[in-house]
Amino acid sequence: MERVEVNVGKEDPIIIETGELALFASGSVVVKQGGTAVLATVCLGETPSEALDFTPLTVDYREQSSAWGKIPGGFIKREGKPTDREILVSRVIDRTLRPLFPEGFNYEVVVTVLTLSADEKYDPDVLSIIGGGAALTISPIPFHGPCGALRIGLVDGTFVPNPTYEERQRSELDLIVSFREGSVIMVEGGGKEVPEDKVVSAIFYALKVGEPLISAQKELAQRLNKKKLEELIKPFDEVFYKRLKDLSEKKVELALSIPDKLERRKALQEVFEEVSQSIEPELQVFSQYYFKKLVSETMRRKLFETGLRIDGRRPEDIREIKIDLHPFERPHGSAIFSRGQTQVYATVTLGSREEAQLVETIFEGETFKRFMLHYNFPPFCTGDARPWGPPRRREIGHGALAERAIEPFIPPEEEFPYIIRVVANVLSSNGSSSMATVCASSLALFDAGVPLPKHVAGVAMGLVRQDERNIILTDILGDEDQLGDMDFKVAGTYEGITSLQMDLKVKGITEEILISALERAKLARFAILDKMYSACPKPRPELSPYAPLIEIVQVPEEKAPLIIGPGGKTVKEIRERTNTVIWVLEGGKVSITGKRREDLEAAKREIFALLAEVEVGKTYTGKIVRIEPYGLFVEILPGRVGLLHVSKMESPPRDLRSNFKIGDEIKVRVFEIDELGRPKLTTFDLDKYEGPVY
Known part of the structure; x- marks a missing residue:
């Protein structure tokens, strides 16, 4: 067994081990911190995919309740389909690893991470990112690693690497930062209106503190000395690319000048089909990859030459915003938020405690979730003709991102005793639909009368890099996301950031670029918030008449x-x-x-x-629950039965059963409570003041 140990500023080091478990996998490691341990494995497919424009990577993160000593709740005592948490952790692993595969490598890769043990201190998610990267680094699979990850908290004004669960409860910031040597790969997290400069400092603090993680994996890979299968990488065909470029560059440039998304997509498809007819059949399988590269290169060149984007905007411009409050009657709250060709319809439903989502977590066991935000991305929102199936991983991820942005402002149950479900349906999508979801959801919550203290807005930022030049884009289109170098989603209020997610396709960005991107995102967010407050300045004073x-x-x-x-x-x-x-x-x-x-x-x-307590001297109207020859047993309060003895009746009948029946009401006074707490009743001297009627 080979083992490396890394100290990241905690009393418990991060330990990476290999050589004992899952030996048939292409690469496998166990990553530990404290009592938390995960097994990360990677396996390589035998045949390449036909597509060259991406690596067919699958990441599967699994938590089994046995890892923290529990049997699953519910009727079926076995883990089933992936939970939302498992999907979200799988996504952060995927988003860390995917950019590090070399271009031209198109063999299937499956990364599987299993939680072996989980204590109440360290979350397995960060260890799983480290494990996935380490397993690939020591394997023969081509991979531009190693990579690492840390969670950064902000407790009492001090950054804390990999905070414990207890520290996270006190933290103003919860940020996962993935990195390779000297550069950021991925950022995911949120906070309590954290200033932009604190976020930047946290990201680069993670880079500095995480350096030993990179060194340790390099050392581990050197010890194992497994040769990388570089021959599996298909080299870039410059001759073929030049031929494709000569055939279609002018037509691609013309198509990219069309501002409408669907018309532009149709025009590009027509160019591609026309060019494909001039290409030998055996090369057509690769033409999609090279054509996409040409479109990206053309878009970049036009941007740097003209300073204008695909839809004619300048880099810092936001698309036109439209807001429609309460467009339909029956939802408890609703809003349609449109930004350019991206349109989201959000509804709010208020419910009772029994409608809360039951969630089972490592740290808290079974808990009730009061606030839920569900994001839907139906096929029609992009003009696709296919059935609308169950939510995909992307929808779960975007919903969690938007939910995290708004959750800090959901009032406590004591102030607003409702379960809140927001459903955001993307009606049309041309980029930044998750951030439009934040805006639409905030407006719908105001419309529903949920007493949020402030609006929350979001915007997606992009980056286009050419040589040493960089252009930051505000409010990116779908094509700018796909063809650009960064997708940086930032949500928050006038006071600070509450949720963010950054994915990079380039080898790192400087602190200067990150600061500039966040400052521009701040300006855009403020402009969007101005529009939102203009449309709906405060929550409605009354709830919907259809709300419970x-x-x-x-x-x-x-x-x-x-x-x-x-x-x-x-x-x-x-x-x-x-x-x-x-x-x-x-x-x-x-x-x-x-x-x-x-x-x-x-x-x-x-x-x-x-x-209510039974009080001596009070008169009660009770119900007869039992009749005996010596008296009546009367329930004067729920569960409190006293005896009305015949001797205590003002005018006792000769035969009680003939004059009373069970269920009859009778007015009685408590004159004594015996040593066993049993009330003794009488009909003498009934007070005018009575206790509750039961």
Whole structure:
């Protein structure tokens, strides 16, 4: 077994081991920190893909609850389809590794990461990124590694590398930074309105602290000394590319001058089909790759020559913004946000506690998720003729990014006792749909009357690099994302950043470029926020008439079990009688949900009657629950039954059973409570002041 150990400023070092587990894989490592350990493996396919424009990479991250000593919750006691968290971790691994495969390498690569052990300190996600990169670095697979990753927190004004779970709860920043030697690859995270300069400092702090991770992997690879399969890389055919360029460059340039996305795409496709007819059949399989490269090169050249983008904008310009609040009646809140040809329709639905999403996590076990943001990207939004299937990884990722941007401002349950679900449907997409989702969702939440303290907006930034020249693009189009060198999504408020995601296709960017990109993103965000506040300056004062009514009442914590009753019997009966939904929460809080105000009031009366103390001297209207020759047993409060002895009746009948029946109401006064807590009742001297009627 080979092993390296790296100290990143924590008491627990990061340990990378290889040579003992998963030996049939092309490369495998175990990465540990504290009590958390992951197994990362990589396997290489035997035959190349026909496509040359990307490496067919699959990343599969799996968490098994046995890693933290639990049996899965729910009816089926076995892990099933990937959870949202597993998908999100798979994506950050993928986005770190994918840019590091050499161009022309088109063999299938599968990276699988399995959590072996998970303590309550260190999240396996960062170790999984390190593991995926290390497994590729020591394998024969062509890979421009090594690479590393760190989570950076900001606790009490100090950057903390790989913070523990407890430190993350106190942190203003939660940022994952992936890097190779001297350059950033990927950034993912969020914060509590963190200033731009702090974000830049955090990213370059990660680069500095993470240097030993790169050195350690180099050392490990040197020890193993596995030869890279460079012969699997198809070399770039300069002759073929020049031939393709001569045939189509002018026509590509003309097509790129069309501002409309669909018309431009159609024109480029026509150019490609025309050129393909002049190419030998055996070379046509590669022509798509070279044609895409030509389109990218032409777009870059035009931008540097004219200073104008595909749609005629200058680099810093934002597309036209349109906002339509509450376009449809029944959703509790809704908004349509359009930015150029990108259009998102967001709806808000308010619900009760029983509609919360149950989530099982390593650190918190089973918890309820109060705020959910679901992003949908139907095929029609890009003009594609195919069925609309279940959400893909990209949709899960974009939804999480937008959710993270808004979540810091969701009011606590004590102030707003609703479960909140936002659904964002992309109606048309021409770039930056995830950031349009942030804007549309913020507007829809205001429209629903959710008391957010401020709006949140987002914008996607791009970068085009040619030789040593760089142009930063604001509010990028879909083509600028695909053909450019950076996709940098930034969301936040006037005060700072709450969510960001950066992917790079070039070997690193300077601190100067990063600062400039964030400053331009800030200016764009402010301009967008101005538009949003102009359309909807504050949350609606009242909720939709179609939203449920919810109220939280406080009861003595020690008496809360009385509301539930044996096996939930009592609370179920109150629900049925009052047509409400009742949840007994922690700390003696009780959530009551209903469609009508009178139903809520009825439920509250029953709950407080249930918890009321029997008082000596009070008169109660109770129900007869049992009849004996010597007296009546009367329930004066829920679960509190007292004896009305015949000797304590003002005018006792000769035969009780002939004069009373079970269920009859009778007015009685409590004159004594015996040593066992049982009320003793009488009909003498009934007070005018009465207790609750039950």
